Amino acid sequence: MLKKKLMVPLAASLDLWLKKGIISEEQRKAIAELHSKRLPEKTEAQLRAAKRWLPKIMVSMAVVLLAAGLFLFYASNWRHMPPIAKLVQVFALIAALYGTAFVLAHKLGERQLITRAFLVLGILSFGLGVALVAQIYHISAHPSNYILAWAVAALLAALLCDEPVGLYLSLALTFTWYVFEAFAYNKLNVFFVAALAVYAFIFYKQAKRAGLVAVFAGFLFFFYKSNFYLLTSVLLDDWGNVLFVVLHMPLGLVLVAAGHFAIGQPGINRPDISQARLKPVSLAAIWAGWIMMLVPLLGLSWPLELKEANSGYAPKALWRIAFLKDGASFNGMPELLPIFIEGIVLFTILGVIILQLVKQRKKHEGLPKHWLFSLMGAFAFTQFFVPIDNKAIWLLLGYLAIVSFVALTLYYTHSHDWFFYFEQKLAVIFSALLLFSKGLGFDGGAVYRNEYLYAYVLGFVTYSLLMYLVFQVVARRLAEHGLPFAPLNRLSFFSSISCFFSLYSISFKIKEQQAPFGAEPSLLLLLGAFFLLGTVLLVYLWIKGADKMIALFVGILFVLSAMLLLFAGPERSWIFYSIITNIILLVFSLGLVFLATRYASRKMVALALGFFALHITTRYFDLFWDMFSGSIMLIVSGAIIFLGGFLLERHRHRLFKYFTEAKAQEDAQ
Amino acid sequence: MKKRPVLFWVLVTLELCFLGAMVLRQELLLNSKTTVLLRCIPVDPRSLFSGDYVALKYDISSLEPDNEGMPLKDLDGHHYKKNDNVYVLLKEGDKEGEHYAFAYVSNMDTAQKHLPDGAVIIRGTVSKAFYPNGDQKQQNGSVLEVRYGVESYFVPEREGKRIEDAIESRFAAGVGAGQSEVLVELALNNKGISAIKRLFINGEAVNFK
Missing domain, CATH: 1.20.930 (Transcription Elongation Factor S-II; Chain A)
Known part of the structure; x- marks a missing residue:
């Protein structure tokens, strides 16, 4: 269509160009010829396509009209017909439609559109017949x-x-x-x-x-x-709900693995026709599988107040189901059976998949190691046996699983061509989601229990730092295999933002704090686990020869946070907290500027300088707001911010210039 | 169709037989000698999916044991759940042909044991079982809502309104003079399965011809 429209202006333009001497007569002919050749080709193709579609559309319309006509005919004439006439017509209609299809198949051919249309009408008429008989006899059962x-x-x-x-x-x-x-x-x-x-x-x-x-x-x-x-x-107790959420992990793993198996991946490649036909369903399974894996990670890693029902935990419940037949006295325990059966089936399939992966991996290097499947499966299996009312174990398991999940998915999706590109993207999105959603949780705790503000917020700070270390470890592992880790900067960006704003939020004057040792044991356990895990990762990075500055930077932040937590208590004035948090904030933003400079990351430098500026401006207003009158305060502030901004911007420019030169030098070498 | 013509016609015949069986089953039921008249209570008469029909609700659509208005006995104290079968025992009241429920039970055998002369059994399915305080046993205040498969009466277009109005006016007029009553004549087989035979408004059979 578009080409046709263009033809007229082109012919006119060719004449004009010839007149003005832009093109020669030969060139005009050549261009015109080129187009006259191309155009009919395309038009013919389009016509052919239209020819294919036209009868389909017409026959489809005819089928719809015929069907609507039949329904309308019966709707308006129904009341005038005696029941026997109605029945005869219904039977005759079905036989006639199928019969016509049969005759047409023999006369015109089985694959003819009109034959197919009558066949489909025949299939529809059976449903119509059933509905009409039900109506005649007032059947509603x-x-x-x-x-x-x-x-x-x-x-x-x-x-x-x-x-x-x-x-x-x-x-x-x-x-x-x-x-x-x-x-x-x-x-x-x-x-x-x-x-x-x-x-x-x-x-x-x-x-x-x-x-x-x-x-x-x-x-x-x-x-x-x-x-x-x-x-x-x-099942109206908490335990059934929890088991259902837990089962998402093995199911997700099974779907992801099954999807990859069906599609035919390196190492398990099956070069037969099944791959093509299974591709869309496999991709759907992989997508669904990944999303399902998030469900228990996001759903059960909160300090949930779960009540112990009669069921307790899996072994106890299984024993009851096996030996006590009278379900009524045990709150309907046998009804748990379907969920157990689902669990047993899923874990068995997962086990078979892991064994298969192990076996195949011995033959093919392209397959991922089975850690992702084994560890996540083991996590879900463990959850199956956790006593329902033990909040601390649920939390600890949940967070351990989150950290392992983030590390393993980021690592495997970036190191094996078994995984698709969209799975790399999903791994990054999930990491960010698991970081920020937990931020909401910790902040919610801080708002809810204001006297433990520090414990909660610093809990999130250490969690963000832990995630930062996880990203670094993944990058390190990939680098050992000579592989890049493109999302490192973006992920570091996310963890820096969560870290900064958490610290920033507690750098103001706050109400009296309780010693964190009085807080919930589950929160303390979690904090301890973060510090412990963080230390392990720090040591790992140090030993593996990663940048010592990163380890040092995070290490200092860890120590300062731990100090603040240890010394917090009702006897401390808010000034104590304020001084320490401001020191941490300064260390954080300046350390970040330093690291960003070291890695020549412009975005990171801009972010770190932004943090620094925000911090300084806030403290400045904190300090002087009450001391000066409003107008003087604003004028002086404006001047200082102007100067500060100028200096910062100059520094940023210098840095960027330095980056460009360094990059150029590197390229030249 | 061309490759397997015999199978094709076998399938068409089977489809027709299925419809034939549906017809035959209903015809046999309607020719059963056991018939009862049941009284209706008003409900919402139209449904988008079923064309024009009257939704019928009977006095026996909700069973409440030992209710003052309708003395009803729960014969085996069964704890009913949704989709359970319930067998309701009906006997003739003061008016000729009109039946009311006097007992119900969870299985056919017990129902037949307790069946007095002249009484009949109708089978229903529990659509909702309400037990106050979640008690396992039937007691005062517990109610079973039951469907008998005869809750729809299909009518020609616009005729549904007339029947519905008749049902409503019975209640609007209050007890006493001028009230119209809707009765349904059901045919029953020996398994308690029912089919609608006729619909009566104020004693007159509804005829759409």
Whole structure:
């Protein structure tokens, strides 16, 4: 279309260019010829495409109109017909539509569009027939059974005549049936899963990619619907909820691994046709798997007040299920069984996958080490056995899992070509999410329990520093293998922001603080774990010959934070806290400027200088606001900020110039 | 169709047989000699998905044991859950043909044991079971909501309103003169399964012809 429109102006322009002497007559001919050749080619292709689409659109419209007409006809004439006439017509309609399709298949050909249209109308007419019989006889008992019957009929017809529309219609009807069963009757029909397995097999055999994705969505729907049913109707205690959240980790791992296996990755490459047909569903599984893994990490790493139900923890509950049959006296314990079975199945599949990975890895170097799968699986398995009301263990496990998850996913997605590019991006996004969401948690704690403000905020500061160290360790490990870690700067940026603003928020005058030893034991345990883990990582970086300055920088911040925590208490005046936090803030922003300069990161320098400026300006206002009158204060402040800004900006320019020169020198060498 | 013509026609025949079986089942039920008249209470008459129909709710749609208005016995003290079957025992009241429930039970055998002469059994499915204080046993205040599969009466377009109004006016007029009553004649088989035979408004069978 566009080309055609362009043709006229081009012809006119060619004449004009010839007149003005821009082109010669030969050139004009050459250009015109080139276009006249190209244009018909494209137009023909477009026409061919239109030819293919036109009959499809027309026949589809005809089918829709015919169907609507049939419905309208029956709606308006129904009341005038005696029941027997109605029944005869319904039977005749079904037979006639299928019959026409049959005759057309023999006269015009089976794959003709019109034949297909009559076949689809035949499939639809059966559903119509069922609805009409139900109406004539006022049947209202369990209508979903009739939807299922229609689904089965549609499936058989679709398979027999190789009709994809019927296949998709049948899947949609099965899904409708299940939704009906689940929501109207609150029934969990396991038959749905078996039906989905049948559809999966058929779609796989027929290489229907969209069908496979739809079946996968059906499986996910069943998983959630069945579990929500259990949790809302049967298991009303916390333990059922927790187990359900825990199960997301093994399921996520299984989906990610299964997706990669199915798609055919280095080391497990299967160069057959299945890869192409399984690609969309595998990608869907991988996406879903990663998101699922986040669920227990984000869901259970909070100081949750979970009550111990009768169930307690897994071994105790299993014992009860095995030996005490009377569920009624144990708060419906046997109803936990489905979740246990899900758990056992998932962990078994995960175990098989890990064994397979170990086995295959011996043959192929391209496969990732199995640590990601093993450690995360072990974490979920451990959670399965944790007593429900032990807040400290839940927190500790949750945070350990978060730190391991961030480290492992960042490392593996950046070191093995087994993973896709989008998984690298996901790993970075998840790391940021796990950093900031925990910030909200700690800050929430600080607001809620103001007398332990320091304990909470410094908890988050140490967590941010810990994450920073994790990013450094990942970068270090990758560097050992000669691999780059592009998101390092961005991730450091995130942890610096969380660290600075947390410290900044406690650098003001605050109310009297309690000694952190009086805070919740779970919080103290967590802080201890952060310090311990941080020290381990610091030592690792030091030994592995990473930049000593980074270790030193984080080490100083750790020590200062620990000191502040140790000395906090009701006997200290706010000045004590203020001095120490301001020292930490200064160390932080200046240290960051230093590190950023060392790594020639312009963004980091800008950020660090920004931190520094904000800190100084705030303290300046803190100090002098009450001492001078408003106008003098503002004038002097303006002048100082102007000067300070100028100096800072000059310093930043110098630094950037230095970076450019250093880079140029490096390039020259 | 071309490759497997026989199978194709077998499938078409099966589909027609399925419809035929649906028809036959209902016809057999409707020809059953056991019929009862049940009284209706008003409910929302229209539904988007079912075309034009009247939603029927019966006096026996909610079962409350030892209720003063409807003395009803729970014969086996079963703890009902959603989708459980419940067998309701009906006997003829003062008006000819009109039946009311006098007991219910969770299985057919017990129902038949307690069945007096002239009484019949109708099978329903529990759609909601309400036990105050979460108690396991039936007691005062516990209610079962039951569906019998005869809750829809399909009617020609715009006719639904007439039936609905008739049901409503029975209540609007209050007890006494001028009230219209809606009764449904059900056919029952020996398993307690029911089908709607006729609908009566003020004693007159509804006829749409």
